[in-house]
Amino acid sequence: MTTPLTLVPGRRPDGTPHLAVSGEIDMSNIDALADALSTTAGPLVLDLTDVEYLDSAGLSVLFAHADRLELIATPLLAPVLRVSGLSDLTTVHGID
Numbered sequence: 001m002t003t004p005l006t007l008v009p010g011r012r013p014d015g016t017p018h019l020a021v022s023g024e025i026d027m028s029n030i031d032a033l034a035d036a037l038s039t040t041a042g043p044l045v046l047d048l049t050d051v052e053y054l055d056s057a058g059l060s061v062l063f064a065h066a067d068r069l070e071l072i073a074t075p076l077l078a079p080v081l082r083v084s085g086l087s088d089l090t091t092v093h094g095i096d
Contacts, residue, residue: 005029022050025058048073
């Protein structure tokens with residue numbers, strides 16, 4: 001069964017690409033996230049504030065793009081972002 005995931009692309013007022021993600025990110029739907037990240041060139045703001053779950057498969061996709069991502073997350077995701085080390089590789093807003 002595929003876990004619901006919604007991806008909404010856009011741009012911030014300064015023109016930086018923005019991708020709002022909602023639902024759960026896991027091995028059943030990481031291909032959609034990987035495709036969205038791969039088709040957006042340059043820096044990208046990834047808004048994870050509506051993500052309810054993030055597993056290791058989802059983390060792997062984020063790690064592959066960490067050098068160009070700026071994350072927006074909630075305290076719910078803080079433990080997984082910190083323990084995995086992803087928060088050390090990219091800027092993360094909203095988890096403190």
